[in-house]
Amino acid sequence: MESHHKVELYIYDLSRGMAAQLSPILIGKRIDGIWHTSIVVYNREYFFGSQGVKSCNPGQTIIGEPIEIKYLGETQVPYSVFIEYLGGLTHSSFTGQSYNLLNHNCNNFSEEIAQFLCGVGIPKYILELPNEVLNSSLSGAITALVGQLERSARPIEEEQQRVSRENSPDLSKDIEDARYHSFILEQRRQRLKEKIAKKERKREKKRKKILAEGGILPEHLKEEIAMADTEASINGASETLPSDEALALEEEEERKEEEERKKSRDPPIVFKDVIDVKEEFDSLLGLIDGKLSPEEQKSTEELQQYVIGDEGSWALSDGFLDFINRLLNDKQFPMEVKVKVLNILAVAALKDDIILVLHSDRKDHVLMNYAFEIDRLSREEQEALSLFIANMFENLSSSEWLLYISEWPYNNQQISNIRVTTKVAVHCLLADNAVLQDRGGAIMYNLASKEVKTVVFDDIAVELTMALLQFLSQKPSEEQLFRCMKALAKFAEVSRQEVPQLIQMIGPDPKTFKGTSERIDALIEKISARVR
Incomplete structure (x- = not known):
């Protein structure tokens, strides 16, 4: 028996009653409201704006409660089919860049979704509102006003994040x-x-x-x-x-x-015996001796306690990451200092309480800002950084931290943990260096072993896939081939349209590697089931 799901149209007046009062004076005709609409189905509210397609719990946008909820009908469309359809719209006709206040707006989106789900449209007076504006003598001013009101139609949670970013x-x-x-x-x-x-x-x-x-x-x-x-x-x-x-x-x-x-999970690929941490720490002390403040000297002692003395993260003071920031970015120190610090952090990444250190970096993003510049670092720094990122997958909490999608501004662009992790993985895999390739393949494999929401991979699956396909053309070893096939199988599963299409168009065909080993053959079967 097929399931039926109620479809509702939430109708909001962005002007909160002001349009009805002022429109007769401004344009000589009464307009009852500046309409913003959304579709509520499967216990979720979906709408479109200048930021693209958004969703939230019903009624949880900062514009408050709808002035009217209109029942549109019932749909038998399965939720999985709807999400796949919605995903297609968000990458084609309803991207943030395609939004136009008068010709391609939230109401056009609601009309499209309503027709798809239950074959009915939304009220004509809502769709025809732009014509009333275009035909008025004050169309420019009203358009600007409506545009400002429209930007207020965002989920409460997103607005809270925006306000938080604007705080001191x-x-x-x-x-x-x-x-x-x-x-x-x-x-x-x-x-x-x-x-x-x-x-x-x-x-x-x-x-x-x-x-x-x-x-x-x-x-x-x-x-x-x-x-x-x-x-x-x-x-x-x-x-x-x-x-x-x-x-x-x-x-x-x-x-x-x-x-x-x-x-209970696939064990990650990490590198536990690469670094002699005591030797690295002693070398670091020799390089920075006489160049530290008393507070920084204390931080070296804390680092020794944490990594060599095997103490918990409680041993690190609030200023510890300021100390790390200076060692990584102060040009007074030679490149070897940065390498030693990263190698020591790579060992620390294997500790189960490393997540507490990472969370203390939520404001300044010292570690991830540095990692984002991997393509500008020396080869030695790149190798040490790739070791740190790969080892972060040892523990579930730190590996999940690497996949956070919350963004922050850096060098005039928006970046996030997942974007940085992606950049490191791609750069290392495609590097002309065996050590970096080995660790890049490990990071790719570890990403593929994560059980996370599909949304995490939505905007990076294509980038990762392109790098994997490019690397496969180099005829890698069985181990590296296994890691890459594992990643391809995962990305083909979570991005069911774009990734299979890329594999078909760009190649090489995974089937050309059949017969390399049984474990690779099993992965090729999974990929081939998606690529038809």
């Missing part, structure tokens, strides 16, 4: 840090409560079983129950966060869970 750097950082630490503590508290409740259920079950069998409760079980009752009473009466001891216990549990999650 110090205030923005304080807000972001407070939210992050609050979130972490709240998550730990909830998990701890769940664990306590689970243990309590087990104790209660054990107690009932003993009593049902006519037995007497052992003293240790009585004590456990008494302690549990006390703890439950405290948790129920107070909203305070768990104690330091409880959080430490929780962190240990999280590490164990992380290990279990690691076992």
